[in-house]
Amino acid sequence: MKVPYVLADAAVVAKRNIIKIKRVPDLLVFTTLSPIMFVLLFAYVFGGAINVGGSAASSQAYREFLIAGIFAQTVIFGATITGAGLAEDVKKGVIDRFRSLPMAPSAVLTGRTLSDVVNNIIVLVVMSLTGLLVGWRIHGTFWEAAAGYGLLLVFAYAISWIMAWIGMLVPSPEVVNNASFIVIFPLTFVANTFVPLETLPAALQPFAEWNPVSAVTQAARELFGNIPPGTPAPTAWPLLHPEVYTLIWTVVTLAVFIPIANAQYRRSTSR
Amino acid sequence: MIYATGASRQEVGAPPVIQARGLAKRYGKVVALDGVDLDVPAGTVLGLLGPNGAGKTTIVRILATLLKADEGMATVAGIDVRDDPREVRRHIGLSGQYAAVDEYLTGFENLDMIGRLYHLGRKHSRNRARELLAQFDLEDAGDRPTRTYSGGMRRRLDLAGALVAHPPVLFLDEPTTGLDPRGRIQMWEVIRTLVAEGVTLLLTTQYLEEADILADEIVVIDHGKAIARGTADQLKLQVGGERLEVTIRDRARLTDAEQLMAGLGSSPQNDLERRILAVSADGVATLSAALHAFEDAGIELDDVGLRRPTLDDAFLALTGRTTEEIDAAKDATGTKGQVER
Secondary structure, eight states, X not given: OOHHHHHHHHHHHHXXXXXXXXXXXXXXXXXXXXXXXXXXXXXXXXXXXXXXXXXXXXXXXXXXXXXXXXXXXXXXXXXXHHHXXXXXXXXXXXXXXXXXXXXOTTHHHHHHHHHHHHHHHHHHHHHHHHHHHTTOOOOSOHHHHHHHHHHHHHHHHHHHHHHHHHHHHSSOHHHHHHHHHHHHHHHHHSSSSSSOGGGSOTTTHHHHHHOHHHHHHHHHHHHHTOOXXXXXXXXXXXXXXXXXXXXXXXXXXXXXXXXXXXXXXXXXXXX | OOOOTTTTOOOTTOOOSEEEXXXXXXXXXXXXXXXXXXXXXXXXXXXXXXXXXXXXXXXXXXXXXXXXXXXXXXXXXXXXXXXXXXXXXXXXXXXXXXXXXXXXXXXXXXXXXXXXHTTOOHHXXXXXXXXXXXXXXXXXXXXXXXXXXXXXXHHHHHHHHHTTTOOSEEEEESTTTTOOHHHHHHHHHHHHHHHHTTOEEEEEESOHHXXXXXXXXXXXXXXXXXXXXXXXXXXXXXXXXOEEEEEESOGGGHHHHHHHHHHHEEEEEEOSSSEEEEEESSTHHHHHHHHHHHHHHTOOEEEEEEEXXXXXXXXXXXXXXXXXXXXXXXXXXXXXXXXXO
């Protein structure tokens, strides 16, 4: 199959999913509502108990610290839409229809993951506005901030492919949600998303340091200029080079999960 | 690439458009297909008739390249489904048991999307979508999300989706299951029109009546095997003629009545209540004879009538079991869902 066909077919599938975002706004509302609640919860309820930076730390500093973590968490949760949406398509026979067409087989998953990028962009805009309301500010340059958003999006794109694989693997949308939460909760909480790494138990620290969620959060935080003053410099390699580590992790994940998700797609409905 | 309707019509004596030899498929220990042969000549309709879980859907899925057979071979439009599935897909349209329309898209968007995925191009896809909406009586609903459609409308849209690229070969998996009588008759009309235009069609159904009306040849599938094949009339001969059915008033006379029925038709059977069924050899004459015989014997009747053989009768005759028993057995072993999907 020629490459232009793959892209054209993926664009057709992506368009279909984006129409769905438009027709079922509830989906977008709920994917953004829960992170907004997280922002409020952590900024105003837990925030006072969490110290970031040095003695000059304030709740304002924590809110600035928090937002990059919430962004990372939000785009990861957003990726579950990929898995649940695909599982629903399998269930409803839409995937059968696609597979009976002479289209590029990889276009179904590529289109789905691409439409999730659109979804994530919308969600990041909403979350940024929420952040601005609670006092978060970007202190970096325009290009640094753009790089921060870009890293979050490519990172989320890699997660989407993991979820695509899960979506083709398990039988129903509900299972996708539950299965992905098992993975997502430890990944997003045993990290520097909500609390400084130093405050985690020593046993969990190596995991948190090498956790890619920590790296992408650290990268966004640095690029947005949200590292609280007085924060001790990280010691682990991934957090010393968070941009590089995030990109390596993204590339490796894509290299592994694009082929296995597509292989699973070709098998999935072949029962 | 657009196929002119009927372009695949072949010379007499040409190889069949759909051909299968020894198709077999198992899921773990469950045998879904156990060596099925099929031949569908160009421009004809083959009906696969059988109960739930018989293996009909598995056959369609193998021929439509959604599933790989464990054994056997199959060609569609002369192309091996295993060797070149993508080429096969350019020649087929598939409309499944569950209408695979996207409920958040409008009817138009659904068809347009399929046209684009057949690489018809933007303009052509749009024109074709409008054309099909008109043909399937969905013009007014075309710009509404399909979740507002009735079951019959969804099925028609799904069938329209299968026709976007004018495929010369069509697979319809239980196209009328779950439709109300009006929807069913509408669907039959649509299918007949397609066949008149020269499409080669393989359809599955649970209804003998449907196979009778639509199919040139019927293959009866049970337990993954073809247990009978022929035209509707040939099958009915195998199944036997019309059924004479009587309902007696007094259950105590059931045995007497059954003996009486044995003299009127072959293989009488009672339902352990008040109903007895026998294959009638001579239609109305048997009915008339029955009325006299019961009157002479002094057995009062609540109801008496002749009816045409149903799929149940066909199965009873061919397998010695009713479709209900087959379903019950499948449910008991928990294999039904696996086999059918």
